[in-house]
Amino acid sequence: MIKLIASDLDGTLIGHDFKFRPRTLAALKSVQDAGVQVVLVTGRPHRWLEAVVEQMDGYNSYAICSNGAVTYHLGRAEVVATHTMSGRDVLRVHELLEQEFPDARFTAETLDTAYLQNAEDTPAQPGGPLENIELVYGPLGEVLPADAQVVKYLMFSGAYQPETLLKKVRDIAGERVSVTHAVPGNPLIEMSLHGMNKGSVLAEFARERGITPDEVVAFGDMPNDTEMLRWAGRGYAMASGAPALIESVERVCPGFDEDGVAQKIEKLLGLSEGFNDIQR
Structure with a gap:
């Protein structure tokens, strides 16, 4: 049944x-x-x-x-x-990825706030995922609180094909966070609590x-x-x-x-x- x-x-x-x-x-x-x-x-x-x-x-x-x-x-x-990650744990992963992808766009999202790095030209769009949430721009190492409860950590890099980027990020961060890809043709990698x-x-x-x-x-x-x-x-x-x-x-x-x-x-x-x- x-x-x-x-x-x-x-x-x-x-x-x-x-x-x-x-x-x-x-x-x-x-x-x-x-x-x-x-x-x-x-x-x-x-x-x-x-x-x-x-x-x-x-x-x-x-x-x-x-x-x-x-x-x-x-x-x-x-x-x-x-099922969230602490800001402290996200920042540990972020340090590794930022070294490899310094020009990528990064977002750490809690229930009510999105912290965005290299994304000052990314305003909220009507009906989009950044609508109805507070936006804080700046290097994540400076703006993301260590005790923040992060539901999703994202990285975008137009320099790579999605499948290639997914593999590279998994190789770097896969033992610390769950790493996946959800948007067809879009080199946007989504990370969340390890094992979740x-x-x-x-x-x-x-x-x-x-x-x-x-x-x-x-x-x-x-x-x-x-x-x-x-x-x-x-x-x-x-x-x-x-x-x-x-x-x-x-x-x-x-x-x-x-x-x-x-x-x-x-x-x-x-x-x-x-x-x-x-x-x-």
Whole structure:
């Protein structure tokens, strides 16, 4: 029996316009009406979700945000759990990366403040990840408090291809922080608490509710979805997603432009009234 559907947002449920396609919205509503919990699992910050979730009629559930660092209840607009790094630990990693990438842009983000280095020309954009948060500009070693609770530490370097940059950063910092990549074609590397990722937090979320991996279906399209899709009993990489993810995950569903998530949910609903299985 399927009790939980967990899904990434960008490139999986929504497009570049941040909109759901009608077929996907209908499928999500049907599965919720049938009593199956839907949880959004995204690299995006929780404050960015309001405009997305208002498209989902009656959604009153959780989102696992910032690659697992923040669990947020959308109906109550409440942060219910965090997995953060101390500013002190971030600065130790930052010292190593700054030596290797002195011209890169760095951001350390807490729940209410973003500290930005080499990014003075990066104002908040409407609807963007820096909207509705205090911005502090300057070298992280000078502006980031040692006791700050950092949910995500990011580095951008246009001098590298994303895959190359990801490998270099993992080689330098992978023993200290979790390192991943979430935006197609964008050399933006995202770092968080070591050992923490979408999959580990989803597993914790499910365990607290008595839900086992074989009762979970998950969808994603980028490397930061890898652990989630591997943990879920049925984890599907989008055919339109990153090749590295597709290669590492057993199952693939049709791409975003084909309403791939909706197709799988429709098959789940059509197989049996009791949700005993999902078509492979």
